[in-house]
Amino acid sequence: MNGRSRDAPQPLRPARRAPSGAGPSRRGGTAPPTAAEGRRAGRRGAAMAAAVGKAAGAAYGHGESGGGRGGGGFLGPRVPAEVEAMARGVQEVGKETFRRLLKVTVNALEGKDCKESVKLIAESSNLSEDQLAFLISGMYTLLREALRLPLSTFKQEVFKEHLKELRIPEDFIVDFSSIVFGNRRPASEGAALVQGSRLPGVQDFKWRVDVAISTSSLARALQPSILMMMKLSDGTAHRFEVPVAKFQELRYNVALILKEMNDLEKRSILKIQD
Amino acid sequence: PPLLLPRSIRRAVSLLNAVDAGRFPRLLSRILQKLHLKAESSFSEEEEEKLQIAFSLEKQDLHLVLETISFILEQAVYHNLKPASLQQQLQSIHLDQDKAEAFASAWAAAGQDTIEKFRQRVLTPQKLETIGWQLNLQMAESMQAKLKAPRAVLELGVSNEDSKNTKKVFVEFSHQELFEFYNKLETIQAQLDSLT
Numbered sequence: 001m002n003g004r005s006r007d008a009p010q011p012l013r014p015a016r017r018a019p020s021g022a023g024p025s026r027r028g029g030t031a032p033p034t035a036a037e038g039r040r041a042g043r044r045g046a047a048m049a050a051a052v053g054k055a056a057g058a059a060y061g062h063g064e065s066g067g068g069r070g071g072g073g074f075l076g077p078r079v080p081a082e083v084e085a086m087a088r089g090v091q092e093v094g095k096e097t098f099r100r101l102l103k104v105t106v107n108a109l110e111g112k113d114c115k116e117s118v119k120l121i122a123e124s125s126n127l128s129e130d131q132l133a134f135l136i137s138g139m140y141t142l143l144r145e146a147l148r149l150p151l152s153t154f155k156q157e158v159f160k161e162h163l164k165e166l167r168i169p170e171d172f173i174v175d176f177s178s179i180v181f182g183n184r185r186p187a188s189e190g191a192a193l194v195q196g197s198r199l200p201g202v203q204d205f206k207w208r209v210d211v212a213i214s215t216s217s218l219a220r221a222l223q224p225s226i227l228m229m230m231k232l233s234d235g236t237a238h239r240f241e242v243p244v245a246k247f248q249e250l251r252y253n254v255a256l257i258l259k260e261m262n263d264l265e266k267r268s269i270l271k272i273q274d
Numbered sequence: 275p276p277l278l279l280p281r282s283i284r285r286a287v288s289l290l291n292a293v294d295a296g297r298f299p300r301l302l303s304r305i306l307q308k309l310h311l312k313a314e315s316s317f318s319e320e321e322e323e324k325l326q327i328a329f330s331l332e333k334q335d336l337h338l339v340l341e342t343i344s345f346i347l348e349q350a351v352y353h354n355l356k357p358a359s360l361q362q363q364l365q366s367i368h369l370d371q372d373k374a375e376a377f378a379s380a381w382a383a384a385g386q387d388t389i390e391k392f393r394q395r396v397l398t399p400q401k402l403e404t405i406g407w408q409l410n411l412q413m414a415e416s417m418q419a420k421l422k423a424p425r426a427v428l429e430l431g432v433s434n435e436d437s438k439n440t441k442k443v444f445v446e447f448s449h450q451e452l453f454e455f456y457n458k459l460e461t462i463q464a465q466l467d468s469l470t
Contacts, residue, residue: 148419197415199427199446205458209465215397219352223393224469226462228402230445238443240400240432244466250405251459254428258456260409261424261449 073162074145074154086138087166089131097125098172101132105139106179109147109186146180156181200232283367286342291370293329293339298373301325302380305343309351310391316340350381351389357382403440404431426452 075083090098104117122132146159156177163173178184206229212221226242242250308316317325317340326336350360361378365371406429412421430443447455 144417148417150418150420153420198425199444201446201448201451202455205455207458207462209462209469211469215392215395217348217351217392217395218354218389220354221393224466225396226466227398230443232443232445238400238430238432239398240402240430241396241398242402243394243396246402246405247459247462247466250402251456251463253405253407254452254456254459257407257409257426258449258452261426261452264409264411264424265449 073158074149075142075162076145079166080138080141082134082138083142083166084138085134086142087168089135089138090172091167091169093127093135094125095171097121097127099175101135101139102175102179105136105143106184106186108136108140109143142176143179146176147186151181200234200236202230203233204231205229283342286338287367287369289331289335289339290342290373291368293331293373295372295376297328299376299380302343302347302376303384305340306347306380306384306388309344309347309388310395316344346377347381347388350385351392354389355381355385357385399435400432400441401435402430403433405429406431424449 093101100117100121104114104121107114107117118132118136121127122129127135146154159180160173160177163176168176179186208227210225210227212223212225215221224244226244226247227239228242229237229239231237305316322333322336325331325340326333329336329339331339346360346364349355355363357378360381361374364374364377369377408427408429410425410427412423412425414421426447428445428447430445431440432443433440
């Protein structure tokens with residue numbers, strides 16, 4: 001995996017910082033789990049904090065409570081900190097504001113510029129910059145992870161269950177659901193969702209077949225040649241001549257790959273379980 | 275068709291006639307082998323010095339001899355001369371018979387191959403030299419899980435005449451994209467077929 005990788009959950013990091021209860025999640029969800037734990041500790045007492053600290057290590061692969069509430073689902077073995085923070089913070093947000101935040105998030109997923117919209121929300125609502133930050137980043141991560149999974153295997157009930165476990169209000173669960181499963185699903189051509197990690201593909205392919213009648217070295221050449229011009233999706237263009245023998249080799253190899261692809265699609269895929 | 279020979283050829287002919295007949299055929303074959311390579315002289319500095327000694331020629335005279343031989347052979351390529359015709363024309367410019375015969379035999383042996391190599395020479399600076407490929411099954415990526423999408427990567431080695439090194443062009447294809455590419459190749463093939 002390269003390119004835009006999601007922030008990996010950090011299950012084995014020991015609780016280094018003392019619970020402060022004041023640190024907000026940084027945008028992009030890179031806040032260490034301990035900040036969230038800190039906040040929780042502030043609310044539920046020190047005993048819980050100790051249990052949480054221990055469970056942090058155990059949560060990975062166990063999907064247990066503590067650091068990994070609702071873990072083991074589409075959000076991974078440990079719920080990302082920003083999603084947890086969002087789940088809590090969103091309970092105090094009004095429906096109108098929530099819907100506006102959701103719209104901004106979907107725009108971001110589609111690759112559109114949202115600076116203006118975020119500014120508007122900041123001005124018109126009573127949310128602080130920090131609150132906006134973790135609300136939007138939490139919603140973004142939640143949706144991005146949900147949208148990664150193909151609809152054939154990811155069911156709406158499972159999704160809703162997870163959100164219930166996170167204590168997200170019912171209304172908002174419905175809204176989230178309609179984005180992932182309904183017709184408001186962001187177009188897959190959206191910049192954030194399109195595969196960024198691939199080699200360039202052929203964008204434009206032009207060719208010509210020439211026959212050289214005569215050249216400076218041969219009065220009667222009568223030699224066919226092929227000229228190819230390829231424009232790739234990364235913007236580069238390549239123009240080159242292909243000797244007839246090489247062309248045959250190219251054609252043969254492409255046919256061979258296609259045959260292998262067909263074979264692959266028929267057998268291996270059926271064996272690999274989803 | 276007659277060979278177009280410059281007047282300075284007379285001096286070259288007399289030099290050629292003077293050259294040791296024993297080593298002449300090998301010299302011809304060697305020049306013929308590398309004739310199609312542009313801008314590359316057939317002999318290195320070292321080799322030229324050895325030739326100077328072997329044929330007892332001064333540097334300038336050796337150059338003239340080598341250039342004349344190349345020139346004659348290039349003309350033979352251009353006109354696709356038959357060996358007999360070549361011999362006859364050389365004799366008509368007063369080249370000794372044994373030398374003319376040597377030309378004719380060397381030409382008869384390697385002439386067609388040389389012409390073919392000239393045919394393959396391209397004027398465009400870039401030529402496709404190598405083709406490599408890899409077929410992958412993409413299982414997932416950062417933005418999508420559970421893909422199972424076959425993807426092919428073609429590696430095209432394109433040589434550049436100026437820089438003499440091969441540039442590798444990597445192109446990725448999905449199944450559909452490769453299929454479309456193949457159809458275009460088939461169209462090209464149909465065109466080639468219609469030529470014969």
